[in-house]
Amino acid sequence: MSRSAALELDGVVHQLPVVEGSEGELAIDISKLRDTTGYITLDDGYGNTGSCRSAITYIDGDAGILRYRGIPIEDLAGRSSFVETAWLVIFGKLPTVEERNRFADLLGENSMIDENMRKHFDGFPASAPPMAILSAMINTLSAHNPELWNVTDDDSMERAAAALMSKVRTIAAAAYKSSIGEPKVYPRYDLKYADHFLHMMFSVPYRDYQPTKEVTAALNLFLMLHADHEQNCSTSTVRMVASSKANLLASCAAGVCALWGPLHGGANVAVIEMLQSIQDMKMPVAEYVRKVKAKEDGIKLMGFGHRVYKNFDPRSRILKKAVDDVLAQQHASDPLLDIALELEAAALSDDYFVSRKLYPNVDFYSGILLRSLGIPLNMFTVMFAIGRMPGWIANWKEIHDDSKGRIYRPRQVYVGPTGQSWEPRSER
Numbered sequence: 001m002s003r004s005a006a007l008e009l010d011g012v013v014h015q016l017p018v019v020e021g022s023e024g025e026l027a028i029d030i031s032k033l034r035d036t037t038g039y040i041t042l043d044d045g046y047g048n049t050g051s052c053r054s055a056i057t058y059i060d061g062d063a064g065i066l067r068y069r070g071i072p073i074e075d076l077a078g079r080s081s082f083v084e085t086a087w088l089v090i091f092g093k094l095p096t097v098e099e100r101n102r103f104a105d106l107l108g109e110n111s112m113i114d115e116n117m118r119k120h121f122d123g124f125p126a127s128a129p130p131m132a133i134l135s136a137m138i139n140t141l142s143a144h145n146p147e148l149w150n151v152t153d154d155d156s157m158e159r160a161a162a163a164l165m166s167k168v169r170t171i172a173a174a175a176y177k178s179s180i181g182e183p184k185v186y187p188r189y190d191l192k193y194a195d196h197f198l199h200m201m202f203s204v205p206y207r208d209y210q211p212t213k214e215v216t217a218a219l220n221l222f223l224m225l226h227a228d229h230e231q232n233c234s235t236s237t238v239r240m241v242a243s244s245k246a247n248l249l250a251s252c253a254a255g256v257c258a259l260w261g262p263l264h265g266g267a268n269v270a271v272i273e274m275l276q277s278i279q280d281m282k283m284p285v286a287e288y289v290r291k292v293k294a295k296e297d298g299i300k301l302m303g304f305g306h307r308v309y310k311n312f313d314p315r316s317r318i319l320k321k322a323v324d325d326v327l328a329q330q331h332a333s334d335p336l337l338d339i340a341l342e343l344e345a346a347a348l349s350d351d352y353f354v355s356r357k358l359y360p361n362v363d364f365y366s367g368i369l370l371r372s373l374g375i376p377l378n379m380f381t382v383m384f385a386i387g388r389m390p391g392w393i394a395n396w397k398e399i400h401d402d403s404k405g406r407i408y409r410p411r412q413v414y415v416g417p418t419g420q421s422w423e424p425r426s427e428r
């Protein structure tokens, strides 16, 4: 039996359809509300608004559950690879061996960027933020091999997805090399996704970089954990842009820009900066926590809190263990990890954080993991973007495949001046 919700407005009762998701999530469909009543709904920051129906990722924020296409993140984290997970996220099922090999070949074959595009890197100052370079270069890709980005069927979708994932990796490494004044390293067909990236990041003309298997595994894990996260700020941005029928590159370049901010993907940088400043100032953790609680200078405990998770972010638990494993394998320690552990313990036993259900999110430990892999701070959010690419592509595909889809166009409640008229300049 279909359910409905009753809404009484000005003495009239309106029945609104109730939509149920495959995990039992319930939503009131208000899409016809304005047509029938003249009212819109208002939800600052979209805290309680479902913007779409999506079959890609499921999150239960109260229970701390994250699943890609129905598969728990813990299951994938221990057993899958980034490339396999990417295919799962984009195409909806685990790939067969043949599909997996075909996609890996496409990733290898598409790792070059047009030689002319390499000149663009020289136009950026050495201090250019790699996120600025990444978003600009993703858009620039559409000027080269435009046929590659023309998605008309499953084959062209798969080619475009592989090309974007692969070229983004090359662009990211080239942006880094530019920033440190080293020659850019050409891709190598024989390397797998994570090793291939590390090669282009850390090899130099006279010496190839050889990652340990633990480093490769940790990078794979990092990318996999970031592959998708339903309707977050950057993914919603990608969908918004895609809804205007903008191409894959324009939509994903916009996603990079949305990810950049410190409240979203930029938080992995902000966490390290916070830990570093606590260390540099020799500030006791209790004092930092006091400042956060007092909202002094607007500071927050970066890497804590989440719009959806009101429990542990399952990715933060996995990352914490990965940090331990990599540091143990390297026989190393990181003083910032010690501060992070102390901060986490202080926050989890403090009523300010407990009552607001603020727990570590994915960014709390991800920066420490990236540091242990030798990734520099200014590349952290770029690493997030490389990992999130499958999710953006999958969401773009969902919009692209929906023949009935409408352009995303929210409404607003206007609160500005009314009834004004233009005044001659001499009278103002």
Ligand code: ACO
Pocket (backbone or CB within 6 Å): 045, 232, 262, 263, 264, 265, 267, 292, 299, 300, 301, 302, 303, 304, 305, 306, 307, 308, 356, 358, 361, 362, 363
């Ligand atoms: N430190 C201290 N207080 C916090 C924090 C934090 N990290 N996060 C939320 N709060 C407080 C708010 O000040 C607010 O307190 P109040 O009730 O006294 O006003 C309360 O908790 C509710 O917070 P909101 O701002 O309503 O939470 P919202 O859902 O809008 O924001 C966000 C979520 C942006 C992630 C927020 O928790 C935050 O800024 N965290 C730090 C930045 C961060 O780690 N971002 C990464 C998120 S994960 C990702 O994007 C990949």
